[in-house]
Amino acid sequence: MNQTRHDRCAVALEPALLHAELETAISGLVSRAERRLADGTYGRCTTCAGSIEPSRLRALPWAELCMRCQDDADERQRSHHEDERQRSQSER
Numbered sequence: 043m044n045q046t047r048h049d050r051c052a053v054a055l056e057p058a059l060l061h062a063e064l065e066t067a068i069s070g071l072v073s074r075a076e077r078r079l080a081d082g083t084y085g086r087c088t089t090c091a092g093s094i095e096p097s098r099l100r101a102l103p104w105a106e107l108c109m110r111c112q113d114d115a116d117e118r119q120r121s122h123h124e125d126e127r128q129r130s131q132s133e134r
């Protein structure tokens with residue numbers, strides 16, 4: 043089997059399909075990052091306009107959100123999903 047670190051999220055996806063999806067997603071992010079580079083807004087959070095942490099940009103050169111806004115976005119997405127899954131339980 044060819045499941046290394048993706049087996050957590052590759053539930054329904056073939057590895058090749060997952061790879062193609064990742065490539066599409068990343069190439070969109072990269073071209074947006076290139077546009078921001080040309081704009082001079084690269085490294086700026088698109089939500090709060092604060093600067094994105096350099097360590098974050100090193101790990102994720104196409105990051106569009108600073109750590110805080112990314113956390114917020116993740117949290118919102120997660121709570122949205124959890125809301126639908128377990129509406130009666132709160133795990134805070």
Ligand SMILES: [Zn+2]
Nearest residue numbers: 087090108111
């Ligand atoms: Zn931000």
